[in-house]
Amino acid sequence: MIMFQKILKSVREYKKMSFLTPLTVGVEVILEVFIPFLMTIMIDQGIHTSNLQVIFLVGGILVVFALLSLLSGWLSSRYAAIASSGFAKNLRHDLYYKIQDYSFANIEKFSSSSLVTRLTTDVDNIQMAYQMVIRIAVRAPMMLLFSLFMVWTINIHLFFIFLLIVPILGYLLFWISNHAHPLFESVFRTYDRLNNKVQENVRGIRVVKSYVQEETEIEKFETVSTKIHDDFETAERLVVLNNPLMRLCVYSSIICISWFGAHYVLEGTLTTGQLTAVVTYAAQILNSLMMLSRVYVMCMIAIPSVERVVEVLEEVPDIQSETNGISQVEDGSITFHDVSFSYTKQPDKLVLKDVDLAIAPGEVIGVIGGIGSSKSTLVNLIPRLYDVTSGYIEVGGIDVRKYDLATLRDAVAVVLQKNVLFSGTIAENLRWGNAKATKEDLDRVCKIACCEEFISQFPNGYDTYIDQGGTNVSGGQKQRLCIARALLKNPKILILDDSTSAVDTKTDAMIQSAFQKELPDVTKIIIAQRISSVEDCDRVIVLDGGRVDAFDTPANLLQQNKIYQEVYYSQRKEEKHE
């Protein structure tokens, strides 16, 4: 219940519409229930007695009722549509805004793809369920009750037939829904496997073809496909029982009504017109049961969606900007004081242990280390992408947690290892770094990051459109654009997390030297695999298993540090050859 209250907060300005919907639905139902009643009168008192006056009178009322019912139907359709899509809009808005406040840790907890599903599919399910609830879940029970009431007023004995059939049909319909639902869920899980298989093959088509595995892949696909077929068939076979079941119940009630009705007519307690009306009500009653079972299924689908959405809404962003934080970063000095860090905040699962470092403004620092030595983690702590578990980090002499977050992150530019360009022109992408950057600013950073050459080769220059995920530029070009984007921030500290791995050596060297010339005051931290990228640094941090193994000049490291030597000699073979 609390869960529903939580998401219903997002209804907001659509509350009015949400209340008007059931109201208009109610009017519609009442009118619709009266219509068969009026038809009875028309048949009994108009047509049977050939009384044109009654026919015109009742016909007139019927027309008015039909028009009113049409009007309320029209209104309720409108209200329901506005209320439900408005609710969905607000929910998406709330989720999206919430996610914008997430820290790296929050995002990782959910994973991007799951966040996307929650914002799209789950919100859609909730929207559908919401519309059904405010419309059908009002309509069906009202219809059921009013129709039953009408039967009761017409003939209490015939009413008892429904008292028997309604629970039976209701039970069976819900039984089917309850049993079919888990079957469908398992079908959808298998569907995920099928989609995964297709996706793997689309993405990995080169691997499939070069290993000539087409036949095996087809076989694997067909296994999954057959499983879907079998499961889906089982589930659907169960669900389609609804059809004959409904007919069976409608027909049985008609038979019962006819048999007992005939008696009552002959006994004089029922008119033939009323008999017809009861049969019409029978159809309405049983149909509303069917609708109720559909609402039930929709709700079953929506409840897990609601749970997932609420999880996102309830997540507490674990990094928040200090209120009235310091809005000026003095210089690019960085100090680590006894810093330890664990992604899970467990002291026994530390990925960084007792890190103490002092870096002066303008220094060029290299970071090397093997897989899992937490190089990225180390640098991600500086702009507070994660918060330290213990110890503290100072930038410009002040604890990073005391800064206004935007100020800190503008001063500390990180070029992430897994970097992303967004769909839009090159200029738009670059201006992420500084929305007000002029053409000259762009030229300047592109020159440093060695982008100007390839940008000028594009027919549209800075206006070249980058596709989603930056698929239309090469890996090296993408990395260089990401560097340029970060430079536009005019940062005090620039962190490159293995950001030139796809750039060729020549260009890499040019970028490095441009840094030295153009950005002498910026503290630069360079994580790299290539020794050539770090051997010109002022000092190099050698990380090993989350600890600082050494922090010294490249020359000293080459003499004293085993890890550094190992890397150096494995990559500098050519020089030994000469």
Place this chain on the structure above:
Amino acid sequence: MSKKKVNMHLMKRLFQYMFQHFKWELFVIGIAILISSFCHVSGQLFLQKLIDDYITPLIGVENPSYDGIARAISFMILIYATGVFCTFLYSRIVVTVSQGVLQLIRNDMFTHMEELPISYFDSHSHGDIMSYYINDTDTLREMISMSIPNCLSNLAIILSVFLSMLTLNIYLTLVIIGSAIIMVVVARYIGSKSSKYFRAKQKSVATVNGYIEEMIDGQKVIKVFTHEEAAKTDFDRLNEELFENTKNAHIYANMIMPIMGNIGYLVYVIIAICGSLIAIKTNLLTVGAIASFLLLTRSFTMNVNQLSQQYNSIALASAGADRIFRFIDEQKELDGGTVHLVHVDKSVDGALTESRTYTGTWAWKKEDGTLVELKGDIQLRDVDFSYVPNKKVLEDISLYAKPGEKIAFVGATGAGKTTIANLINRFYDIEDGTILYDGIDIKTICKKDLRKSLGMVLQDVQLFTGTIMENLRYGRSNATDEECIEAAKLANAHSFIEKLPNGYDTVITDNGSNLSQGQRQLLSIARCAVSNPPVMILDEATSSIDTRTEKDVQDGMDKLMEGRTVFVIAHRLSTIQNAKAIMVLEKGHIIERGNHEQLLAQKGKYYQLATGIFELE
């Protein structure tokens, strides 16, 4: 009017598809629907008949006999039972047919997809291809399992109701036809409005989902650039647009029911009035007949109503079917190759005889039966290539690799290094020139056999869902566990695999997202080692391997390369110094060639690259 029309030609093709595989089922479905519709209509007329013929005559009779009524009802029970049975029957068989057709189509699509050329995947978005399997087959399923049977049943009911009406009164029937036309027009109008907005909605959904995906994928970048506010503003705009379109689409979709239902009531009133007038003025109609006619009217309007609603879902499915069939009709990868790869026994004097079983020696078998031993001698002669006409990516490329030699390609991004690799295994076909494999033009070699003889380690590592062992065995399904472990050791993947929770049985999901880039690359090298091809193409395979382990990897790779012809495409010059020949590529041309020492001595481009920073400053 709706732009989405039901494409009759496509429908025909779909039905042929269904007929081909489910002839009897379709036949039974058709009959069962007809019978059940007939039962339904007679069921609706039953009550009035009972009243008119059995109850009314007994009114006022002392001690009436219920025998007649009992007989009539018993007869009706029979009809109803038949109706229920037929409904049950066709509902079940429809499931068999719809799921069966769906499975066939899915399998056809996938089988076809595996045969499509690489260029198809270059030029079509992966999302589009995925949606054929997800969305389009789903609309088809809905059509086959819901729309078609419903249409049939609606049509059958409309027809039998119509015939019953005709026997009752022709004038009233004319009134009904008139109203039916109005209803269809109204339904089509609302339907087309609704589907117009649904299309707009679909488009906004795609835009918003795309935006969300992009932003959430790039969420970390947003954080780093404190770009949250801008990302919110853009989102709000798109979200508002989606809301407008969703709202309109649903308004019209919701409206159809109440509007059509109430028009039905209006028709009812018109018929009642007209009927009574006819009865009173002409005596052509009995009171009972009017009552029956009114019952039929309700049934008629309801079914016309339902039928008109099916149109949109059929139009939707027809668009889906169109995309599916177009996909299935895409030109397959052509293969005119007649030369095949066979196992051979090699006698002492070098004579080759074909063998049925694995011998470790391979040969090319030409069309005339002559055998040429597979050695791994590759020659490119004046090869030109372009992805799009007139934009040459490679020009005048000539090179040779003798068996067992290592040839390396270096050059900037976009110089054409990867392209050369893609030409040797015929992912793309060359425009001009020839490529010879052991002296045989590769155009005449069956593509699958050609690819079997070439091992590829691609830049972009793709792993498949399954255990590590299964992935290693990918290229050679009969490789033993020991062989796979041996290969993993060779590629230095063994040690990290051992450390995984389930070792070689660790399940890889989502393209190995639980492994690091370097680990995935090691697996890809080991996978290639298991398949043990005579010629290997290594495309920047070492670019993400951690520096500290790179040396070990290099040793492993060297072992792997032993005795094979190898093409290496790498950024790191350290990996290729022992290459027999190094080709320096620039803008699609080989600008320098020679071994490491020779190239260094030339002091050209290679020298600049090799010495990197120092020379360039």
